[in-house]
Amino acid sequence: MQVAASVTIEDVARAAGVSRAAVSKVIRNAYGVSPAMRERVQTAIEMLGYRPRVAARSMRGASYTIGVEVPTTANHFFDSLIHGATTRLSGTQYQVIIAPAGPDHDNGPRAIQVLVDRQVDGIIAVSPAVQPSWLEKLGRVTPLVMVGRHDESINYDTIVNDDLQGSRLVVEHLHQLGHRDIVHITIDPRAESNLPQAPHALRTQGYLQAMADLGQGSLTRVVHVAPTELATYSATLDLLDGPRRPTAIFAGHDELAMGVLRALADRGLDASDVAVVGYDDTQIGSHPLVGLTSVNQSAEEMGGTAVRLLLERLTGRTEPAHEVFPPTLIPRRSSANCGPYSTDHH
């Protein structure tokens, strides 16, 4: 394997005794090259350790790069998504680069712009805080797949799980276990987006609806926190020490749920005192020491599907696609106040 920062297509052409265009065709698998020439060119490429420069290619043709934007890589859900995408892309000539929005929230657009500036051939993004109008504009110039958005689109594709149904599953599960006083802890809408189509807004809506349908409408409580384990931890302590301790807590996603479990542990409580359910079915929840009941939304598959949709767009599709994944509730110890010790291995 060569580093080869200085070998150019010109050098290869000279070494193989052909034109630059011929070399270009070979490295792109384009039509109009005889096997003999392809052979000679490939030999020259190997010998010189030639690597085409992405910057130069980007100026005329493609960058062969897919950009993936995620809020953070610290949440394992997004890692699974990335993993699903890279797996689906291996074997193609496309490479993935990742731009994490980073610690500051509302940085999604900035991270996406980083990818646009690099002229990636397509973008997969998870950014609930971006206005659809901005995405429509972006989608017109770059193939774009948004994960976790429920909005109708024209110039980009969307992939979501049915958040409404997912949180309904949670509430019904807890209700069946005998819980009535169920609190929903979720991220502050201002931190995610005030769009009614944002995933967490829909989960909240699903919670409220399901509670109402089960005749518990008057017991609903929604607590908003910053999107961190720590913030959720504090909020949960308040809840546990407050005048009306709930019997169950439904956290907006698994990272928040871990904060809830931390608070419970600190107060010496467990599932028989307060049941906990998360969302995303993140790796850590399946660990027997944690045993977190959660809603699976097939992160890996979503990543793979995102790539498929992008490749479709890259090869001509123009009408928007919208895929909805069905959520599945995975019951574990954290919501089993009389059940067996779960040792599900994920």
Next chain:
Amino acid sequence: MQVAASVTIEDVARAAGVSRAAVSKVIRNAYGVSPAMRERVQTAIEMLGYRPRVAARSMRGASYTIGVEVPTTANHFFDSLIHGATTRLSGTQYQVIIAPAGPDHDNGPRAIQVLVDRQVDGIIAVSPAVQPSWLEKLGRVTPLVMVGRHDESINYDTIVNDDLQGSRLVVEHLHQLGHRDIVHITIDPRAESNLPQAPHALRTQGYLQAMADLGQGSLTRVVHVAPTELATYSATLDLLDGPRRPTAIFAGHDELAMGVLRALADRGLDASDVAVVGYDDTQIGSHPLVGLTSVNQSAEEMGGTAVRLLLERLTGRTEPAHEVFPPTLIPRRSSANCGPYSTDHH
């Protein structure tokens, strides 16, 4: 914020009534522009929503991009590293892009090459499986900082923690608690690298030395596994069900340790039966439900330091730098067979 895929420097120049060169100077904060012109140019940039294209800039000058290669983003240690790097870089004109080596091991060079192909201005990489000679070659053309390597270098910088000392701390800690039969589970050298300077090789060495120094040389056992929680889980089950169950297990890093804890839980055992210690002091270990004793090696700081070294190289330094971080043992429940319930909040 604009998407602006089609506004070029030419458009800005025309709108501001100046030359392209002038605009170029303004966006690079270069010398030789009058305040009046800077003002006019900046107004035009805002109005048109101009974004310089990285590809075009890369062809002549800099890409203003720092590439970070990590084995995976699923291990939280690397996330902390990335976080430390991006934090240190915010406020500068540099952007970070991430290339994960991905599921296949030994893919480090491939992922690094992805960054080289994109002509990033500097590279931070965590790749124990790469030969120093290859890195020397790379370091000659791109500023390069390697994290987690102990080798002496000429053309690149290295940052490590003192792995030898770190595992010595672990062994001494366990010895003090009364443990004698301590097994070390670590990743298969073939999966990481057969270089004697690789971190895990050194941790193993530290383990062996410390055991010998404490007179337990005859009790040492090293178990090699694939670098996954699952593989470690299976190996641990074998160990627990085997003829000579150890009283303590020192795992090569926290992800492996989680596999050990999973196996213990499956067998209904806990810290009073088998003590467990990990390495990296990963987020999850600090959770009270897990309480994993581990060795902290300041991932965030390492990321920040990597950026600092890179920026130094970018502004002229040529002699190699080598920074060593001191490891710290963080005792928690998993190695406290008679201690209190730890609720350390990280």
Next chain:
DNA sequence: TTGAAAGCGCTAACAC
């Protein structure tokens, strides 16, 4: 202080 012009390495028309 400002602008004109050359060219970075590659791809895509188009001519042969």
Next chain:
DNA sequence: GTGTTAGCGCTTTCAA
């Protein structure tokens, strides 16, 4: 099937 050539958008001498 193969080569020639004109740029892509930017930075960077070098003149003015």
